Amino acid sequence: MATWDKDQAMFIGLLDKYSQLDQLKSFSGPDTIELTSAGDGNLNDVIRAKKSGQSIIFKRAPPYIKCLGPEYPLEPSRGQTEYDALCVFSELALASVPRPYFYDHESRTICMEDLVTYKDFRKQLISGICCMEAVEKLARDIGKVHNQTHVAKISERSFSEYKSKFQDTELVKLTEQYIFTKPFDKFDSTNKLSDDITSSLSQLYDNPRVLDVANDMKHIFLTKKECLVHGDLHTGSVMVNGADTKIIDLEFAYIGPAALDIGLLLANYIFSYYGHMSIPEDHDRHRKFAQLMIEACKVTVNKYLEEMTSFVGEQQTYQDKLLSEMAGFAGCELIRRVVGAAPVEDLHSPYSKQDALGAGVRLLLGRHNITTVDKLLVIALMLV
Known part of the structure; x- marks a missing residue:
């Protein structure tokens, strides 16, 4: 007291x-x-x-x-x-x-x-509530910040000022450990390798290619300095009020790869997809909402790219690499939320966890062939 x-x-x-x-x-x-x-x-x-x-x-x-x-x-x-x-x-x-x-x-x-009238976006998605205008606004807002702080857009002096203000803090190091390192070490004590995913772990830990790609993504996370990124953008760090969104918890912000924020966000929509697909009660309604999460992924990438028009080198080549890196970051986020120290409520059943883990592995293995959001979703969700 x-x-x-x-x-x-x-x-x-x-x-x-x-x-x-x-x-x-x-x-x-x-x-x-x-x-x-x-x-x-x-x-x-x-x-x-x-x-x-x-x-x-x-x-x-x-x-x-x-x-x-x-x-x-x-x-x-x-x-x-x-x-x-x-x-x-x-x-x-x-x-x-x-x-x-x-x-x-x-x-x-x-x-x-005080966002007193706003609600946690993750909890809204779990409840089966999603306004596509909110999805669009969130993507556009991230795109605007990335574009207007991008190394190819602003002066060298301005970019140096951003790098000086937003350095690699302790929280960036925490992210490196808990997204890109610890989940890929099956002996790490912070991981939560529950019995309901044991049968699926071999695809992660017994495939050196998966671990190699995760290490590549860690290198990109630590070394690629493109623009100001949120650094920890998941649906729990977004508040919604109808069609409006507010991004919160920006303490992880740093100068990093443009693909990071959208890659993490796409993974969270995929969590929601698998979470709803695994609910047996009122299956048609939940399946319909899961399909809405596919649309959310497409809208997110398309609206983001309408705003984030900066590029280094040739534009199409840059955007192809951007999508490939989004896939890699999404894959790491999917995996770490299943086996790592910070699970998400969306994955409430053994089936949803196994599905999300498999999606993460597939995205890492296929990321170099992913240059569109449609290809990303086909690989992540095994769409036909």
């Missing part, structure tokens, strides 16, 4: 410190400010402040991984990275993220817009 009282005093002090901001003027005056926890994030504290019908969000980065405790230290500068990324996304893709109000260095706290 004493700790919470201290936290309350700190957050109220921040409101007073930044009271000159227009967005915070409604929080001045004698009325009581109500502070409540607004999320169960693994890394950060998220607090909602409410007063007189208005609300804002505080996001504080402790110097450790919140869900694991102080014995797992983590550089708190991730708060600055997230704030800087929120500002860039807000400028380049209007209304793509919650509006950032301020970042307080001393307390390592971001203050931002």
